[in-house]
Amino acid sequence: MTEKEERIWAFKLSVLGDPAVGKTSLINRYIEHSFEKDYHPTLGVNILTKEIKIEEFNAYVRLIFWDIAGQDKYELTRQMFFEGCHGCLLVYDITRYSTFDSIKSKWLEDFRKFARPDGVYMLIGNKVDLKDSNTVPSVKGEALAKEIKASDFIETSAKSGDNVESAFKNLVSRVLKKSRI
Ligand code: G3D
Ligand code: MG
DSSP: OOSTTOEEEEEEEEEEOSTTSSHHHHHHHHHTTSOEEEEETTTTEEEEEEEEEEGGGTEEEEEEEEEEOOHHHHHHHHHHHHTTOOEEEEEEETTOHHHHHHIIIIIHHHHHHHSOTTOEEEEEEEOGGGOOTTSOOHHHHHHHHHHTTOSOEEEEOTTTOTTHHHHHHHHHHHHHHHHHO
């Protein structure tokens, strides 16, 4: 920190979705090697951090990701999981409709119940590298995002890296914009 105007923020972000939709892969792809990993076995969560600079706002942001590690423990710890959470990615797997249905029936409901009322959430359709005629079409994702008032809808591939950086950047920008008001 050299410039007076520079500010440091810390945001707690969660990545939610059914097992195997690609939550851990997305976080790993985004933070690559610049992370510290802190596994809390009793909570069933991995906490990972990354620091970035957002030039647009002349701000340093420390991102603290909460990743569900043990699905079975999630029910017990979800209050802690969401406490003070600034934003989240709601992730489904475009190859499995059941994971798409869970967004509304489970993950969004939990986010609304336990996270801050002004928390930002984005809808993510992951595994877009596997897209074919049987997968959840983009228009369905777009319609759901509109219906649940998600701040955005993005299709990603943690495998190829497609849109991963922009999904997280977009989330952080939106959280930052809200926090600066
Ligand atoms: P989770 O954290 O939501 O439970 P993971 O999901 O990140 O562990 O991913 C589950 C499986 O999906 C992994 O495969 C992972 O490699 C795969 N996966 C994640 N994202 C993508 C993607 O964008 N495209 C494709 N094709 N696969 C993806 P394994 O075989 O290791 O279980
Ligand atoms: Mg995982």
